[in-house]
Amino acid sequence: MAESRKPPVAIVCVGMAGSGKTTFMQRINSYLYSTKEAPYVINLDPAVRTVPFDSNIDIRDSVNYKEVMKQYNLGPNGGILTSLNLFATKIDQILELLEKRTGVTGYGSKQEAPAEPTPEQRRIQHILVDTPGQIEVFVWSASGDILLSSLASTFPTVIAYIIDTPRTASTSTFMSNMLYACSILYKTRLPMILVFNKTDVRDAEFAKEWMTDFEAFQAALKEEQEQGTFGSTEGSEAGGYAQGSSGYMGSLLNSMSLVFEEFYRHLSVVGVSSMTGQGVEDFFEAVAQKAEEFERDYKPELQNQHALREKAKQDRRDRELGRMMSDMNMEGSGTTSKKSRTGRKEDAETISDLEDEEENAEQMGEPAERIGDPDDYDSEDMDEGNDDEGLSTRYKRALEDHNPTQEDLSFARYVQRASMG
Numbered sequence: 095m096a097e098s099r100k101p102p103v104a105i106v107c108v109g110m111a112g113s114g115k116t117t118f119m120q121r122i123n124s125y126l127y128s129t130k131e132a133p134y135v136i137n138l139d140p141a142v143r144t145v146p147f148d149s150n151i152d153i154r155d156s157v158n159y160k161e162v163m164k165q166y167n168l169g170p171n172g173g174i175l176t177s178l179n180l181f182a183t184k185i186d187q188i189l190e191l192l193e194k195r196t197g198v199t200g201y202g203s204k205q206e207a208p209a210e211p212t213p214e215q216r217r218i219q220h221i222l223v224d225t226p227g228q229i230e231v232f233v234w235s236a237s238g239d240i241l242l243s244s245l246a247s248t249f250p251t252v253i254a255y256i257i258d259t260p261r262t263a264s265t266s267t268f269m270s271n272m273l274y275a276c277s278i279l280y281k282t283r284l285p286m287i288l289v290f291n292k293t294d295v296r297d298a299e300f301a302k303e304w305m306t307d308f309e310a311f312q313a314a315l316k317e318e319q320e321q322g323t324f325g326s327t328e329g330s331e332a333g334g335y336a337q338g339s340s341g342y343m344g345s346l347l348n349s350m351s352l353v354f355e356e357f358y359r360h361l362s363v364v365g366v367s368s369m370t371g372q373g374v375e376d377f378f379e380a381v382a383q384k385a386e387e388f389e390r391d392y393k394p395e396l397q398n399q400h401a402l403r404e405k406a407k408q409d410r411r412d413r414e415l416g417r418m419m420s421d422m423n424m425e426g427s428g429t430t431s432k433k434s435r436t437g438r439k440e441d442a443e444t445i446s447d448l449e450d451e452e453e454n455a456e457q458m459g460e461p462a463e464r465i466g467d468p469d470d471y472d473s474e475d476m477d478e479g480n481d482d483e484g485l486s487t488r489y490k491r492a493l494e495d496h497n498p499t500q501e502d503l504s505f506a507r508y509v510q511r512a513s514m515g
């Protein structure tokens with residue numbers, strides 16, 4: 095009897111620019127190496143110059159960010175977004191690779207589950223993902239969504255939200271960060287760990303206290319207002335808000351601290367120093383806890399959504415198939431020859447449509463054999479089977495195999511237009 099195996103956990107590091115994502119990735123990467131559990135590393139930041147660790151998959155190997163900016167006359171953020179979009183069109187290949195390396199298949203996978211993972215596959219317990227510093231470009235873009243939901247369809251996926259602790263020590267910057275974390279949690283719908291980084295500079299105890307005791311937060315807010323430091327970044331320098339304007343802000347933060355009580359309950363909080371390595375073990379304990387939570391609470395919901403999407407897709411295919419058949423006037427006329435009913439031209443259009451789809455898919459980087467054998471749509475072959483049922487089945491299969499989702503389709507068109515696939 096094969097020993098049951100926990101699938102590797104995907105840890106996606108997000109955080110504002112300069113919060114220390116890359117340094118944190120480097121730290122947890124070397125920690126895992128020291129425990130002989132080498133992770134699988136993915137870099138999704140196309141604009142980073144040097145990455146201080148080895149990546150197994152690097153967006154920079156597929157997309158040249160500088161070239162994208164030049165070619166499309168884009169600024170830095172547009173360049174990152176476009177690079178991510180282009181990379182997301184290859185998500186099938188990325189997943190296939192991850193599944194091969196880890197021996198795990200997801201519920202949406204086209205691959206068969208392996209009988210027994212090899213020792214190499216078993217060794218990968220974590221997949222680490224570094225993201226661009228322009229957090230919104232990743233979290234709020236369709237490509238970020240595709241990358242995250244694809245990962246989560248195969249692996250327990252956890253978001254590590256990295257916070258620059260010294261720069262979050264005032265009530266206003268703390269609350270801004272919490273608001274951001276909250277929006278990411280509700281956008282991604284994945285379990286989240288708040289990583290208060292740089293604890294060698296500033297201890298994260300204050301943040302933990304503010305998250306568990308709203309009275310402590312309100313007391314800190316009052317103190318800042320009295321000392322005139324309200325609105326500063328680090329809670330000690332001169333206030334960023336003019337006297338008098340802090341009244342509204344103060345009461346807003348006060349109310350938010352009450353509203354966020356429920357949100358805080360869904361989070362794990364750890365203090366880490368990526369510089370010294372302090373707190374890294376706590377982080378991995380939180381990861382294990384969140385991975386269990388993912389399997390228990392998030393996965394059924396994701397599977398449910400996946401099943402609903404599949405059903406909607408199937409219904410749409412059926413409708414399209416029905417429409418196509420009635421357009422071709424083929425329903426229930428099993429004796430008439432297809433050629434005489436529709437004429438050569440129509441057949442040729444249909445075949446070329448299918449070929450177009452195949453071409454689209456190839457431009458998206460899928461290997462030809464996965465797109466379907468061109469012989470399937472050979473006109474001679476189609477002529478041979480004069481029964482409607484055969485043709486109907488073929489169309490159905492063609493739609494199943496080749497009709498991308500609306501999302502895929504828009505990406506396919508996008509890539510085609512950009513001629514970058």
Ligand SMILES: Nc1nc2c(ncn2[C@@H]2O[C@H](COP(=O)(O)OP(=O)(O)OP(=O)(O)O)[C@@H](O)[C@H]2O)c(=O)[nH]1
Pocket residue numbers: 109110111112113114115116117118142226227228291292293294295366367368369370
């Ligand atoms: N003292 C201290 N500094 C840190 C720590 N972690 C990161 N830093 C510093 O913070 C700065 C930013 O770190 P990065 O790892 O480049 O941050 P990032 O979030 O990847 O930055 P972007 O790539 O711009 O998004 C660097 O100067 C790091 O040396 C830490 O735990 N303690």
